[in-house]
Amino acid sequence: MEGANQTEVTEFILMGFSTSPELQRILFVMFLVIYLLTIASNTSIIAIVRTCPTLHCPMYMLLSNLSFLEIWYISVTVPKMLAGLLLGNRSISVSGCIAQMSFFFTMGSTEFFLLALMAYDRYLAICHPLRYSTIICNALCLKLSAVAWASGFLASSVLTVAVSRLSFRGPNEIDHFFCDFVPLSKLSCSDTRLSKLVCFTLTWAVAGSSFLLTASSYGCILRTAWRTPSESGLQKALSTCSAHIIVTGIFYGSALSMYARPPGMESSSMDKVVSLLYCVLIPLLNPVVYTLRNKMVKEALRKAVMHSGLFRV
Template sequence: TTVREFIFLGFSGIPQLQLMLFVMFLIVYLLSITGNAFIIYIVLMDSTLQTPMYIFLGNLSFLEIWNATTTVPKLLTACISQVVTISVSGCITQYYFFFSMGATECILLAVMAYDRYLAICSPLHYSLLMSAQICLQLSAGSWIGGFTAPVLSTILISHLNFCGPQQINHFFCDSDPIYKLSCSDTFLVEALSYTCSSVVILSSFLLTMSSYGQIVVTIVRMSSREAWKKTFSTCASHLTVVTIYYGTIIFAYVRPPAKYNFTIAKVVSVFYCVITPLVNPLVYTLRNKDVKKAFRKALAQKRLLLP
């Protein structure tokens, strides 16, 4: 019998904790949406933040909103409902958007690292090498590249046959749980998906680390202790997000499919689906003086407009 819908198992193995998990995930999700929306608002409204660094940050915040929204609502439903279903076509759609936004984030983080490299290592040529036009091209390229990466694997998955069982041992349509449910030969799509994800993740990671390596070399050459502190402060927030994000997705996707463990996968997925979208606005706003200044300015203007 052809399966028309899948059932998410979520964290059904620990029913006594499901209500607590629901409350925790809901709070984190709402904070993520609010925090990232705040960054987008500040970047759009304050003319002093109309620079490549904050344009990239605005793109990242917009991406994080949709990244969390792709998976977290189903996760929340799975925590309070006994049966959570999704159609096969809906599952494939969720798969595509999840991996598209994941690939976009990898590329965008590499672009942001490159931007910091130019700002710190080539400050005199920064305005020329990172002009407004180049900034917009890199932003658009990140989105186009990210949404193109999983197209072929998505097409191949859409041609797989599913004839039971229909339970997905996860809280969203990840790649390996889908392959496990197919009664077709999945070798080609698994090989393609693994290769594509490894290339995107590792190449973006290496480019990011290469940029930071050059930044460290430049910092070491600085004679001023104050310059050291200022430069490290500028890059610390970005590097924190990069470390958390790449650490989890490399563990989850840059490994042989045979090594997949559903329990570990669900726990790790919580980090890059739920936690990372919250870490981004928290880290950037708490450590960034320009954003704090723009926020105080926005509050002051709002007070003046009040009767």
């Protein structure tokens, strides 16, 4: 038995949510519907922004970029989870597990930066409308988006290197529905203090810096709206930003509660539920929230639907 315990693990088993066949079928249908809706809504936004000339501006380029990210973000975790629920195949190789974790952290880190850029763009548009077009343009928007993606890859690469140095010799059951850092590190027989410190530091570096820009941008927007003599101006600003702030707050709060805990603090049984917020719920909510009250996007969507002839008699 002692020799068996020293055998290097070649694959992990993702435990998921339940072993009940009835509940697994329900979860499969629910997550499949959410996944398809997320892919469809985000793909629609990308198509509308690309085909509608009036939407070729920084705000909608950032929105299209976010939709592109959300497609990959949810696709990193949900398809494997659906395969486990439907087919019962919950195994994943060690290299595949680390790769899934790496891509997940890349998308998550990039989303922090993109949300900060979108908040800053709204700040410039609302607080400095006359200077907006001279401060930010499409070319600058593309460069900033590229920096956001590169920063996400860089942050994820540092954590991936730290995790790849860990050894796993059993047990191999991950109490999660995807290869997340917290449950994965609990299975390592190596000293995980350094990797946990790396995760803790990177989370605060990425989330902390982006949160400062996001919070200050929305704070300035609300302050400007409050000083606006017109009551309609205040209501318009609050209507535009309130949903953004709520969804962004859910994303920041759930992510920080998972990865910004002190290295010595143990994980809880609610971690899988919290993970669903930023893995599954946020990619579905973002396209709805950022387009629900946007007249230009809704008008472009209406024209696209009418042009397609779907409602012709």
